[in-house]
Amino acid sequence: MQTTFRTENLSVFYGKYEAVKNIDMNFPEQSVTALIGPSGCGKSTFLRSLNRMNDDIAGSRITGKIWIDGKDINAPGTDVIELRQKIGMVWQRPNPFYKSIYDNIAFGPKYHGIKDRRKLDEIVESSLRKAALWDEVKDRLKQSALSLSGGQQQRLCIARALSVNPRILLLDEPASALDPVSTAKVEELIIDLKKELSIVIVTHNMQQAARISDYTAYFYLGSVVEHDKTDIIFTNPTNSNTQEYISGRFG
Numbered sequence: 001m002q003t004t005f006r007t008e009n010l011s012v013f014y015g016k017y018e019a020v021k022n023i024d025m026n027f028p029e030q031s032v033t034a035l036i037g038p039s040g041c042g043k044s045t046f047l048r049s050l051n052r053m054n055d056d057i058a059g060s061r062i063t064g065k066i067w068i069d070g071k072d073i074n075a076p077g078t079d080v081i082e083l084r085q086k087i088g089m090v091w092q093r094p095n096p097f098y099k100s101i102y103d104n105i106a107f108g109p110k111y112h113g114i115k116d117r118r119k120l121d122e123i124v125e126s127s128l129r130k131a132a133l134w135d136e137v138k139d140r141l142k143q144s145a146l147s148l149s150g151g152q153q154q155r156l157c158i159a160r161a162l163s164v165n166p167r168i169l170l171l172d173e174p175a176s177a178l179d180p181v182s183t184a185k186v187e188e189l190i191i192d193l194k195k196e197l198s199i200v201i202v203t204h205n206m207q208q209a210a211r212i213s214d215y216t217a218y219f220y221l222g223s224v225v226e227h228d229k230t231d232i233i234f235t236n237p238t239n240s241n242t243q244e245y246i247s248g249r250f251g
Helices: 043-049 080-086 101-111 117-130 150-162 180-193 206-212 230-235 240-246
Strands: 003-014 017-028 032-036 060-068 087-090 168-172 198-202 215-220 223-229
Touching: 003 043, 017 043, 017 198, 017 223, 032 043, 032 206, 043 168, 043 198, 080 087, 087 150, 101 117, 101 150, 117 150, 150 168, 150 180, 180 198, 180 206, 206 230, 215 230, 215 240, 223 230, 223 240, 230 240
Parallel strands: 032 198, 032 215, 087 168, 168 198
Antiparallel strands: 003 017, 003 060, 215 223
8 A cells, every 4th residue: 555654763852852762654545543552652742743733842853754745844944834734633622713613614725825705615515524514514604613512523623624635634532522422423534534535543542443543553652662454453463562551451
């Protein structure tokens, strides 16, 4: 399977502290990669590095490379706004803008220069359909996004990320604050979206990782201990540390 992007000897530092250590990973097209491991092991730091969200953290720095389309995203002159259009991100807790449902979705396309109302209408509908939310909100697009339930707000945030047509979607525990029904809807959505995107998800939920991912990487103390197809990680890991974490004996 063709690789969408990859990291090469990637390390992330906060001051002198090395939070992520020398990671080499490939992310295939049309697949879901789950990042698992104990709290504080570097999963979210690694995820944020993939679209340069760590740039906003004082004292952070990166060594190594992150390659997409043959270019290192940390190279001087990289257009970070364009990069984040290509590599979207959804956070742990829903964070809709204090705007209408429609304007939440239209915000990104407008920012990137799309002004035609008909085109914006098409993008809003398409994005909400991709996020499996259109039928629930199509009659109240002018209402505040904050009027939606937590699960709907999270799918709205996914639709907002999709509105600028990314190739890669980063998800940082997107269902951890949701009820089981909403979690199931988000998981179904992720499985459907991988037909078009590469998805990387941080999750503490082992069952969720097993259900939705094609590949799994086990992080521990800032390093990737093991990275393989999900069925191998969960049924026949090569590292005893991975086996102990998967089975719940530590972590």
